[in-house]
Amino acid sequence: MQNNNPENIIEALNVNRYFGAGNLALGNFTVSVPRGGVYGFLGRNGAGKTTAIKIIAGLLRPDFGTVRVLGKDPFTFTPADRQRVGYMSEKQILPVNYRVGALVKFCAAFYPRWHHELVAQLLGKFNISCQRKIGQLSQGTQRQVAFILALAQRPELLILDEPAATLDVVARREFLDEILRLLRDADGGTTVFISSHILSDIERIADHIGIIAGGQLIVSEPLDDLAESVKKIRFHSFNNGAANFAYPGAYRTISGRDEVLVTARVRDPLTVAQCAQRHGASYEIQDLNLEDIFYEISTR
Amino acid sequence: MKTWLLIKHELKVTFWIMPYVAFWVIWPPVFSLIHVGFSLSAPSTATFYPLIVMFAGVVFFREFWKNKNLSNAPLEFLFTLPVRRRQIFRVKSSLLAVSLLVPFLGIFAYNLTQPDYKVQLPYQTAEYRENSKIFYLGNFAGARLEKADDGKNENYIHLPSAGNQITAYNLGYVWLLTLLFYGATFGLGWRNPFYFMLFVILPLLWPLGELFFHERLVHKISFYEYSVAWLGRHWLGYWAVLLALTVIVYHFSARKFINAEVR
Numbered sequence: 001m002q003n004n005n006p007e008n009i010i011e012a013l014n015v016n017r018y019f020g021a022g023n024l025a026l027g028n029f030t031v032s033v034p035r036g037g038v039y040g041f042l043g044r045n046g047a048g049k050t051t052a053i054k055i056i057a058g059l060l061r062p063d064f065g066t067v068r069v070l071g072k073d074p075f076t077f078t079p080a081d082r083q084r085v086g087y088m089s090e091k092q093i094l095p096v097n098y099r100v101g102a103l104v105k106f107c108a109a110f111y112p113r114w115h116h117e118l119v120a121q122l123l124g125k126f127n128i129s130c131q132r133k134i135g136q137l138s139q140g141t142q143r144q145v146a147f148i149l150a151l152a153q154r155p156e157l158l159i160l161d162e163p164a165a166t167l168d169v170v171a172r173r174e175f176l177d178e179i180l181r182l183l184r185d186a187d188g189g190t191t192v193f194i195s196s197h198i199l200s201d202i203e204r205i206a207d208h209i210g211i212i213a214g215g216q217l218i219v220s221e222p223l224d225d226l227a228e229s230v231k232k233i234r235f236h237s238f239n240n241g242a243a244n245f246a247y248p249g250a251y252r253t254i255s256g257r258d259e260v261l262v263t264a265r266v267r268d269p270l271t272v273a274q275c276a277q278r279h280g281a282s283y284e285i286q287d288l289n290l291e292d293i294f295y296e297i298s299t300r
Numbered sequence: 301m302k303t304w305l306l307i308k309h310e311l312k313v314t315f316w317i318m319p320y321v322a323f324w325v326i327w328p329p330v331f332s333l334i335h336v337g338f339s340l341s342a343p344s345t346a347t348f349y350p351l352i353v354m355f356a357g358v359v360f361f362r363e364f365w366k367n368k369n370l371s372n373a374p375l376e377f378l379f380t381l382p383v384r385r386r387q388i389f390r391v392k393s394s395l396l397a398v399s400l401l402v403p404f405l406g407i408f409a410y411n412l413t414q415p416d417y418k419v420q421l422p423y424q425t426a427e428y429r430e431n432s433k434i435f436y437l438g439n440f441a442g443a444r445l446e447k448a449d450d451g452k453n454e455n456y457i458h459l460p461s462a463g464n465q466i467t468a469y470n471l472g473y474v475w476l477l478t479l480l481f482y483g484a485t486f487g488l489g490w491r492n493p494f495y496f497m498l499f500v501i502l503p504l505l506w507p508l509g510e511l512f513f514h515e516r517l518v519h520k521i522s523f524y525e526y527s528v529a530w531l532g533r534h535w536l537g538y539w540a541v542l543l544a545l546t547v548i549v550y551h552f553s554a555r556k557f558i559n560a561e562v563r
Contacts (some may be wrong), residue, residue: 019563054562054563057380058379059376059379059380059561059562060561060562060563061559061561078384079382079383079384080382081382082380082381082382082383083382087380089376093374093376093377094374094377095309095312095313095374095377097312097313098312098313106305106308106309107381109301109302109305110302110305110381110382110383111382
């Protein structure tokens with residue numbers, strides 16, 4: 001597959017990946033991630049997020065399908081390509097018998113664009129001593145170190161798999177601030193591909209949202225469009241009762257005696273009005289936050 | 301520059317395992333050399349092996365269950381660095397080879413500086429003595445028969461260059477073990493339980509094999525001696541096979557390592 005659209009930093013087409021016979025982790029997974037901004041990659045446990053991320057990071061190979069990251073197959077990245085991609089895994093295991101300072105020095109030698117000041121600044125901010133051994137740090141602090149290492153590379157593409165999973169609220173806030181600062185400093189030159197179960201974080205920083213379920217990407221669009229289109233509609237005051245009510249394309253319908261709650265894409269409010277009119281009902285449209293949208297879509 | 305960094309990294313995070321690897325590998329041939337080979341007065345292998353197996357077994361089990369593998373250098377960390385996987389493999393495999401060969405330098409040095417061997421012929425039966433005499437005289441260059449000075453009926457065979465043959469044999473033996481570790485380490489992977497089992501099975505099998513090869517009381521020609529003698533007559537074939545095996549195993553290991561996937 002050629003990288004047809006240079007605007008996309010990641011392109012995957014019909015990617016399939018099995019772990020053992022019959023254990024399908026990804027099935028016809030297709031995604032296009034635009035260059036610049038933050039792409040929030042969401043999915044329930046076991047949906048295939050980490051498998052997809054490892055394939056994008058060039059650590060796993062798909063059984064079928066093609067992946068292009070920065071226009072190339074990530075599994076065959078050259079060292080020069082790797083310098084353009086930062087990666088922090090879900091279970092980041094750093095070499096435990098390094099001291100923090102030594103590990104920073106080791107990594108810095110591989111990246112010509114290494115941001116020494118940023119590392120010093122973040123280590124101070126997170127209160128991490130260079131003299132501490134990695135193995136002596138808590139899980140959360142180890143993740144902070146991994147995050148600093150990924151950030152200091154000043155990559156074009158930063159892939160973060162559950163980066164804030166074990167961080168406290170303060171560390172998480174600082175972590176998000178740093179991502180935003182990275183994007184600001186890079187002035188559109190950096191793309192962050194991030195997966196997380198903490199949807200309030202994603203909502204705060206993401207421009208695009210992708211939702212994966214059962215190994216397939218079922219939603220991929222700008223967050224604003226998603227928030228603008230997925231609504232909860234309350235139909236009530238039916239003239240002839242709510243028994244035969246149906247809303248086309250609804251994610252979820254909860255029918256009560258006198259009211260029906262529908263979660264659906266509302267691209268045009270006129271459609272809702274026409275549906276209400278058809279069933280002789282009144283209606284109210286409610287906004288949903290990302291967590292609600294994710295819940296409604298992923299449990300449909 | 302990057303290669304040197306990787307070497308330092310490997311020494312820091314993985315090299316702790318190497319003395320243990322060497323430990324497993326060094327003892328069988330040392331005992332073979334002392335005990336099975338050309339001396340009749342060495343301490344019994346059986347005395348030491350249980351202690352060695354116990355000690356190393358404890359160390360390995362502890363490390364394996366703690367880290368769930370025999371290396372605390374996660375490949376994911378290395379594979380996301382901007383370095384070619386081939387380069388990482390070269391560094392790892394070279395260090396493994398060196399660490400396995402280093403303990404043998406002493407033995408090689410000893411054999412090379414003292415190539416002269418004097419072997420006492422067995423005296424339990426005339427048949428064994430005659431067979432041994434024919435074997436030594438026929439298979440070792442420059443071998444000659446010597447009578448004991450005190451007039452007792454104990455014949456010795458003087459082997460002026462047997463040490464060189466032993467050195468070559470041990471070098472080949474260690475290299476074969478190194479290839480085995482190459483294949484296991486890079487082919488099976490650190491996380492594979494079979495890799496771990498290799499460290500347990502190998503030293504356990506060795507003394508059993510030794511018992512099978514050698515009848516101590518009557519001192520028949522041992523398997524070890526046959527092997528060394530065979531080597532003396534087939535240098536070219538021996539090194540050709542070793543070279544071919546090296547190429548095959550190295551390529552197999554490199555391919556497996558380079559295509560390794562991090563789950």
